[in-house]
Amino acid sequence: MFKWLNGKKSKEGSKAHSLNIDELKEQIKSGLNVGSDLVFRNLKRDGQRLVFCFMSSLTDKTTLDDFVIEPIQSNIETEWESEAIAQILPISDISAVNQLTEVVEGINEGKVYIYPEGQPFGLLANVGSTVERGLEKAETESLVYGPKIAFTESLIGNVNILRHNIKDLNLCMEDFTVGKRSKTNGKIVYIKDIADENNVNAFREKISQLEIDHVPGSTVLGQLIENNSWSVFPQLATTELPDRITIALMSGKVVVLMDRSPDALYGPTPFFTFFESTEDVYMRWNMGMSLRILRLxxxxxxxxxxxxxxxxxxxxxxxxxxxxxxxxxxxxxxxxxxxxxxxxxxxxxxxxxxxxxxxxxxxxxxxxxxxxxxxxxxxxxxxxxxxxxxxxxxxxxxxxxxxxxxxxxxxxxxxxxxxxxxxxxxxxxxxxxxxxxxxxxxxxxxxxxxxxYLSPIYPFRWKDLGHSFFRLPPQYLSKRPLTNHTVDDERFSPNKVSKKDVDE
Structure with a gap:
């Protein structure tokens, strides 16, 4: 069930923790460089000691008490062995570690480290508490028609919203971490059989090549990975509207979500994309086209x-x-x-x-x-x-x-x-x-x-004008934009679409 690590040094030189609890505490204190919010909770039974190590400022105390400490104390028949303890804990996110660097990073993320004395490894259980705000109306992008819900600073919450909007089995989400010091988590989101693999690889490579201490949010990430940072024109778009992201994914674009950032980054986004609004989709095509031309x-x-x-x-x-x-x-x-x-x-x-x-x-x-x-x-x-x-x-x-x-x-x-x-x-x-x-x-x-950037005007693609510069009736938009180089370029088959009278 778990992949145990040996007690040797890793390639990075990280040292496996000592099997003595007192020495382990000193190593963790030295690795974290923290003060009063680092807590050690000790238990003792039949001469054997067990320690819980966690950050009080990052840990949900109720989860820790009810789902970690209480099951261990109540199961008196269970031996204090790491594998046996892992079997009785009702927590899904739990892993076995014995490298000091992994222990310190886990504690710093809000996990609790459980170590029974004398065992070759311990357990990291996720009991972290996150500061989140509820779902609210979008503030920076006002709408008359369409959903008003906005993204929040929670990566898990934003993924939840997208999963509810797109119930496609080909919706892919790849994890990444950016920032050498902050280690901010994020996800690259795309629909596998629609998005062009070159666009996905472009995001992967640009993000993986970043060597920076901290990335505050997706808007900053967009500035770091765009091709021309001297230009005043944005080359990647950001939005706080999940519905705009849903439309972008369905048209073959690639999206990046970041933890602690209420905006989603997506591309490719040519110049005319910035004049599009989700209202254009929810309104009648002639009204939406008129408003789009008015904006330009x-x-x-x-x-x-x-x-x-x-x-x-x-x-x-x-x-x-x-x-x-x-x-x-x-x-x-x-x-x-x-x-x-x-x-x-x-x-x-x-x-x-x-x-x-x-x-x-x-x-x-x-x-x-x-x-x-x-x-x-x-x-x-x-x-x-x-x-x-x-x-x-x-x-x-x-x-x-x-x-x-x-x-x-x-x-x-x-x-x-x-x-x-x-x-x-x-x-x-x-x-x-x-x-x-x-x-x-x-x-x-x-x-x-x-x-x-000026696609579909340059190079000129008249079939894409209905997706960007103009907005045509829905029955004429059976193909996805050629600009995105989509794998599956057909939204629906125009031959199968027929309008019948109510009497029929």
């Missing part, structure tokens, strides 16, 4: 609207209609700054308000955003710092960036506005085109797990 148009508007204002007022007055030119001149008559400085100043104010609203408590943050925007905007106009028209343009640009479902992509869009505004102030319309072309070239050079 809003993002383009957010990037180009303010630079266009700066370029027109600096170099291209001739493109402004005469009636608008008069009102624009009156609005700017009291503004002492050039358009580029005026635009950068207001953009900075908007970002300041957004960051302050995000960091303050929810109710206070909402009030701060509304009142601060109105007060500062009106005061800036009255003081002659800016014009009314620019206030409207900046507000529209901000709204355009907020329509993006992905917070990471929305932030990237807001960041690239600043260099384009500066280029518009220096070179006018030519500066806008040069900057915009530079970002397009940058996007063309990016890839996500080997998939081109």
């Amino acid at each position: 148009f809003a993002a383009l508007l957010s990037v180009l609207l303010t630079p266009a204002y700066v370029a027109v007022l600096t170099y291209h007055y001739e493109v402004i209609p005469s009636p608008l030119l008069v009102s624009l001149g009156q609005s700017r008559s009291n503004v002492p700054f050039p358009p580029v400085f005026e635009a950068l100043l207001l953009e900075f104010f908007i970002e300041l308000l957004r960051e302050a609203g995000a960091r303050l408590p929810t109710k206070v943050g909402q009030t701060m955003g509304i009142v601060g925007g109105i007060v500062i905007g009106q005061a800036a106009v009255d003081a002659g710092f800016t014009s009314n028209i620019l206030i409207i343009i900046i507000a529209l640009s901000a709204l355009g960036s907020f329509t993006t479902p992905s917070y990471l992509m929305g932030t990237a869009i807001r960041m690239i506005r600043f260099p384009i505004i500066i280029s518009a102030g220096i070179w006018g319309g030519i500066g806008i085109m040069v900057s915009f072309c530079f970002f397009i070239i940058h996007l063309l050079k990016l890839n996500t797990l080997g998939v081109p």
